[in-house]
Amino acid sequence: MVRRHRTVGCRGHCRSSSIAISRSRRGSGFRNGGHRSRSGTAVPAVPANPGLTTWFHGTPPPTAANGTSCHETNRITVFVLQIADLNRPIPSAVFDLVFLETLILHKTNFTGQIPHSITNLSHLKFLDLSWNHLSGDIPSFLSQLNNLETIELSFNNFTGSIPPSLSQLQNLSGLFLGRNKLTGEIPESFADFRQQDFYLRMSHNQLSGEIPRKMEHANFIVIDVSRNMLDGDISFFFGKNKSLIYADFSRNLLRFDFSKVEYFSKRLRTLDLNHNRITGSLPVGLVDLNLDRLNVSYNRMCGRIPVGGRLQELETTSYFHNRCLCGAPLHECK
The missing domain is CATH 3.80.10.10 (Ribonuclease Inhibitor)
Structure with missing residues (x-):
């Protein structure tokens, strides 16, 4: 059953690090460490990001599996969007969620390049932008995200050479660049x-x-x-x-x-x-x-x-x- 939420944030049933799933299909949920929603003691809501709220409320189809997860400090630390046909660049509002540790935009048909504003996500550990239509070079500025442990960019249209600067990520233990058009x-x-x-x-x-x-x-x-x-x-x-x-x-x-x-x-x-x-x-x-x-x-x-x-x-x-x-x-x- 589809459940609709007016905002994206820790509103409603939150406890510790879990948060409700928005517009999810039965059986779908978070990938790689996310959580399903549970009943629990309500905590104060995080102020909604207006750009992200508008985008979520009006854009994704009911087939999308969306979700966020809040830390006990009420900061959004996980953002998941899977299986959607959006055909647009990644909304800039995503990169205003500066406390994100996990960002998964998988099979969403996002287009365009990875914007420099992703460097706002200084806490990011897990980045999954796989199975989209992203293009251009794999940006060297990803090496500024010092906490990254996994980069998953497979099944896109990235071109050019692989930036040597990725080796500067001392915590990186997984690099997935398959099924692109990389050269060099x-x-x-x-x-x-x-x-x-x-x-x-x-x-x-x-x-x-x-x-x-x-x-x-x-x-x-x-x-x-x-x-x-x-x-x-x-x-x-x-x-x-x-x-x-x-x-x-x-x-x-x-x-x-x-x-x-x-x-x-x-x-x-x-x-x-x-x-x-x-x-x-x-x-x-x-x-x-x-x-x-x-x-x-x-x-x-x-x-x-x-x-x-x-x-x-x-x-x-x-x-x-x-x-x-x-x-x-x-x-x-x-």
């Missing part, structure tokens, strides 16, 4: 990411050049740079002291001798290297892994597939279209 090289400064478990997803772009070797010093647990035009050697991402769980380097122009890789992260579950120019043979170290998925097809590898682990359980499509790989599950070696 991966910044060497990305070696400066120092969070213990870092998620990096930049697939389906037009990135080129070699992945900076200095990035071996960052601690990635997920990296997906598939479907770009990257070349060179990425073997430095592998090693016994790494924490990598998921790695997808498929459909690039990578060239290196895979047989020279001696060790892998014991946590590695997915490794996709298909459609590259990788040579050598499969490393014996793969038998020590509990792999859920391995794909090395469409490369230039030769030699016997090591016996052990889960390597013989995989489909032949995980290995085919190489120069001369052989052994189970492929044909016998001659």
Whole structure:
């Protein structure tokens, strides 16, 4: 059932960090740490932002899942809008909510560029603007938001190069830029990411050049740079002291001798290297892994597939279209 509220703020049933959901569909709610509304002791209302109130009251369709969340100080700290067909730039009033820690505008068909006024949100930790029609460069001024922990900009129309200044965000542990039109090289400064478990997803772009070797010093647990035009050697991402769980380097122009890789992260579950120019043979170290998925097809590898682990359980499509790989599950070696 659709519930309509005249204002956006801590009005009505608030308790601690929860607030009512406006115009939500049954079953929908907050993503990534938000809360549904609960009954509780009412607290004084936050003065409504006139621009935001007008926009909310008259613009979003009933299919939108909207919500805000208030801190116990009555400051709005979470703003969520999902699944709406707005076809307009992000309203400037959103960036007047200066105490926001979470901003989610997901599948709302917002257009235009990310405005500089987003730097007003100095408390922001989680930014999700995914699945929109945002365009232009990814702005370097995002690095002014020192508290950011996650940046999610996937499925937009961003162009240009990735700003090296993003590495200045010392709390950042997740950067999601996939499914855009980004060009240029991966910044060497990305070696400066120092969070213990870092998620990096930049697939389906037009990135080129070699992945900076200095990035071996960052601690990635997920990296997906598939479907770009990257070349060179990425073997430095592998090693016994790494924490990598998921790695997808498929459909690039990578060239290196895979047989020279001696060790892998014991946590590695997915490794996709298909459609590259990788040579050598499969490393014996793969038998020590509990792999859920391995794909090395469409490369230039030769030699016997090591016996052990889960390597013989995989489909032949995980290995085919190489120069001369052989052994189970492929044909016998001659």
